[in-house]
Amino acid sequence: MENYGLDLHCSMLLDDYRELLPTLHQLEKVVADTLNGIVSDNGIYINAIEHRIKAEKSLAGKLELKGHKYNSIDDITDLLGARVITFYSDEVDKIAALVGKQFIVDWNNSIDKRKMHELDSFGYNSLHFICKVPKELYFNPEFPKLNDIRFEIQMRTAMQHVWATMYHDTGYKSGVEIPKEYLRNLNRLAGMLELADEQFSIIRTEINDYRRRVQNLVSTGEFEQVILDGDSFKSYLKLNPFDALNRKIAATNQAEIMPTSLIPYLEVLKRFHFNTLGDIEKMIKEEGDSAYQLAVYQLGNTDIDIISSSVALQNLILAKIIRSGSGEPFVKLFYDTLYGESDYNQERARRIIEDAKKLGILK
Amino acid sequence: MDVTIKKEGAQTLVTLVGRLDTTNADQFQKDITPLMQDENPDIVLDCTDMEYTSSQGLRMFLLLQKSVSSRGGKMVMTNMKSQVKEVFDITGFSNIIKIL
Numbered sequence: 368m369e370n371y372g373l374d375l376h377c378s379m380l381l382d383d384y385r386e387l388l389p390t391l392h393q394l395e396k397v398v399a400d401t402l403n404g405i406v407s408d409n410g411i412y413i414n415a416i417e418h419r420i421k422a423e424k425s426l427a428g429k430l431e432l433k434g435h436k437y438n439s440i441d442d443i444t445d446l447l448g449a450r451v452i453t454f455y456s457d458e459v460d461k462i463a464a465l466v467g468k469q470f471i472v473d474w475n476n477s478i479d480k481r482k483m484h485e486l487d488s489f490g491y492n493s494l495h496f497i498c499k500v501p502k503e504l505y506f507n508p509e510f511p512k513l514n515d516i517r518f519e520i521q522m523r524t525a526m527q528h529v530w531a532t533m534y535h536d537t538g539y540k541s542g543v544e545i546p547k548e549y550l551r552n553l554n555r556l557a558g559m560l561e562l563a564d565e566q567f568s569i570i571r572t573e574i575n576d577y578r579r580r581v582q583n584l585v586s587t588g589e590f591e592q593v594i595l596d597g598d599s600f601k602s603y604l605k606l607n608p609f610d611a612l613n614r615k616i617a618a619t620n621q622a623e624i625m626p627t628s629l630i631p632y633l634e635v636l637k638r639f640h641f642n643t644l645g646d647i648e649k650m651i652k653e654e655g656d657s658a659y660q661l662a663v664y665q666l667g668n669t670d671i672d673i674i675s676s677s678v679a680l681q682n683l684i685l686a687k688i689i690r691s692g693s694g695e696p697f698v699k700l701f702y703d704t705l706y707g708e709s710d711y712n713q714e715r716a717r718r719i720i721e722d723a724k725k726l727g728i729l730k
Numbered sequence: 731m732d733v734t735i736k737k738e739g740a741q742t743l744v745t746l747v748g749r750l751d752t753t754n755a756d757q758f759q760k761d762i763t764p765l766m767q768d769e770n771p772d773i774v775l776d777c778t779d780m781e782y783t784s785s786q787g788l789r790m791f792l793l794l795q796k797s798v799s800s801r802g803g804k805m806v807m808t809n810m811k812s813q814v815k816e817v818f819d820i821t822g823f824s825n826i827i828k829i830l
Contacts, residue, residue: 622785625792627826665820673785675822706824711812715819 371427377434384426384440390510391420391447397505398449398518405465406451411458414525418449444476444497447518452528455571456564459522463494466520470498473517493523493531526560578602591645600633603644612655612679616662620672627675635684635704639697650687657686657728664722681705689723731780733761741772747779755786762794771803778809788823795827806830 368385370378399418406413421429426446430437437443451462466472476497497517506514523531534553537545545553577598584593585602593599609629617624641647662682666674688697698716706712723729731754732747742765750758765773773794783791791807798805806828810818818824 625826627822631825662820669817669820671785671788671817671821673788673821675826677822677825678820681822681825702819706829711815714812715816 369423369427371424371431373427373430373434377427377430380430380434380437380440380443381423381427384423384446387440387446387512387516388420390513390516393507393510394500394513394516394518395420395447395449397500397513398447398520401469401500401504402449402451402466402520405462405469409461409465411461412454413458413462414452414454414528416449416451418447421446421448441515441517444473444517445519446516448521449518450521450523450528453522453524455568456524457568459494459524462522463496466496466498466522469504470496470520471501473497473499476517493521493527496520496522524564526564530557530560585644590648591643593644595633595636595641595643595646597630597633599644600630600636603647604629608647608651609676609679609683612651612659612683613674613676615659616666616678616682617674619663620666620670620674622666622672622674625673625675627677629677629680631705632677632680632684635701638700638704639684639688650683654683654686654690657690657726658682660726660728661686661689661719661722664726685719686723686728689720689729692729695720731758733758735761735765737770738774740770741774742768742770743774743776745776745779749782750780750787750790751782751784752786755784755790758787758790759793762790765794766797771798771801773798773803773805775805775807776809777807777811777814780811780814783814783817788817788821791823791827804828 370381373381395418399416402416402418405411406416426443429443440446451466453459453462473496478495496519498520499517500514502514530553533556537549537553581593581599582602584590585599585606590603593603613624616622636647641650658679659682662678684701685698688701695713695716698719699712702712702715703709720729731750732745734745734747736743736745744762744765775791795805808830810829815824815829818827818829
């Protein structure tokens, strides 16, 4: 076994580390499982969870530099390290609170580097907890020392992680080693990323507020006030606004209705200048009869007894286009938007207009 | 309905010829059953010479599509004649199945 030229004290610490390795591997598994559980149980969407056991060579290097600081292997708190990388800065605090509940945190040795900066300085931002596994969380008599080992959990955002990784890549271990001009640039970058983190959190909060407002307006039926977009359309579809017409159409052929996503129709609705959910409601009221006639005319000539749940909306939009007098080019535009451009769409548009004329739908 | 199944690299090319209706839907289901257990789920259905599909046919395509999707694959139907495409359009199946 290599002793890396260490003195007797450090060589003994290294031997203790080797002896501890099976326990460290088991501890790594417990910590990783617990962190993954924290994230999934609480529905937190994170960037990554990383963990590693300190490599023997790396430990030997550390002991060579400052082995005299450690009385025993238990004094080294980064033999096992784990890292949770979040997308948003407020989630670092959420993860930290949950980590505090699951593990025993050694508060005297844990550091919130986010609070260590002076008002006029920027740099490494991360939360480091020194923890132990409580016996209530995990105990295995095969690994009696597992609950005594201290390990480190770092919590930071993806932005902070990028900065820390780039900093680490410079090869300098601390700020004092870096030439001043490069340190200034690295710190400027840290300030920029801190601002970006803050903005991402603000944007997310605002989007969530907007979604809640939209859901409220939709649930209270104030459709005229709701601008048509992806969020409002999804909320609106939860009210199943086209179900009645779909059932009426299906009844003609005693057809089964297969549910399908209507989200592709959002682009069509926007293309044809539907600006609010109120515009869709108006279409259902005004074009419902024509849409029914159109659908039944096409299906009535067949023995088809299965349709998709998009049939009502498809025929509503077609009826609106036709009755507004927009004609064949706009019917083709409808099909082009929905299925992509093709010559077939021209033929299909011509036939729909013919059908509409026969039915007296075309004004 | 004549069905030819051919492996083309990681995907399966299925050529459909003729009418798919109640008289041959059971046979068609038997023909496509092996595709639902295939290791490589990606399927291209060449409909150049398919003349017609009934509701039963639509159900079979839907079944195949669900099986392909559940295995993380993609299914596309290509070169449909206009009378067949029309059936997919009026039933809204063009919104369920990818047609090129």
